[in-house]
Amino acid sequence: MKIVLFGATGMVGQAVLREALLDPEVSTVLTIGRRTSDKADPKLKQLTLVDLTQYAPIEDQLAGYDACLYCLGVSSSGMSEADYTRVTYDYTVAAAQALLRHNPRLTFVFVSGASSDSSEQGRVMWARVKGKAENAILGMPFAGAYVFRPAMIQPKHGVVSRTASYRILYTLISPLVPLIKLLFPRFVTTSERVARAMLRVAKHGTDKRLLENHELDALGA
Numbered sequence: 515m516k517i518v519l520f521g522a523t524g525m526v527g528q529a530v531l532r533e534a535l536l537d538p539e540v541s542t543v544l545t546i547g548r549r550t551s552d553k554a555d556p557k558l559k560q561l562t563l564v565d566l567t568q569y570a571p572i573e574d575q576l577a578g579y580d581a582c583l584y585c586l587g588v589s590s591s592g593m594s595e596a597d598y599t600r601v602t603y604d605y606t607v608a609a610a611q612a613l614l615r616h617n618p619r620l621t622f623v624f625v626s627g628a629s630s631d632s633s634e635q636g637r638v639m640w641a642r643v644k645g646k647a648e649n650a651i652l653g654m655p656f657a658g659a660y661v662f663r664p665a666m667i668q669p670k671h672g673v674v675s676r677t678a679s680y681r682i683l684y685t686l687i688s689p690l691v692p693l694i695k696l697l698f699p700r701f702v703t704t705s706e707r708v709a710r711a712m713l714r715v716a717k718h719g720t721d722k723r724l725l726e727n728h729e730l731d732a733l734g735a
Contacts, residue, residue: 533706548562548566610656
């Protein structure tokens with residue numbers, strides 16, 4: 515299996531890259547982003563793109579892939595709706611359209627977030643924009659299109675968030691994770707489980723196209 519990975523330097527993307535490189539069924543991992551991962555592996559190819567809405571510079575390198583695992587995302591904190599929409603919606607749609615042109619049998623797995631707003635009408639800005647991106651992906655003619663909505667993700671195997679406030683938060687609550695998991699088991703997962711679930715869905719699909727935290731957590735167990 516040949517995989518395209520977006521967001522390889524983010525928390526979920528780091529976990530996906532680790533699991534994909536360990537997976538004997540994955541022969542190639544192509545990462546696309548504005549920066550490269552520090553990983554080195556015979557399976558790994560990395561492309562940089564200054565503008566993630568414009569794929570002409572790398573268009574000739576996008577064919578022959580089986581799945582896209584899309585983990586690129588940012589915190590909405592301090593961002594205007596226009597800027598957040600550009601990263602969350604415009605980047606996602608541009609990537610999906612570019613890959614679809616060259617890989618009509620592609621499976622696309624999009625990491626969204628818990629409480630995203632599929633109606634696109636709610637008062638919470640980030641939830642509306644996430645919901646708009648979800649709807650766009652689910653409406654495209656991929657061989658398979660899936661949305662993951664993780665909630666609280668516990669980082670594993672040295673995975674760290676690129677967002678400083680999240681790193682501080684994870685450090686502070688780490689001792690409490692077992693208790694949180696006990697009290698709210700449907701809302702806690704790990705970076706490893708999210709990554710394994712994405713790979714499983716990329717290979718085999720699943721009956722549901724939109725998976726909430728407890729569903730993807732079970733798939734990645």
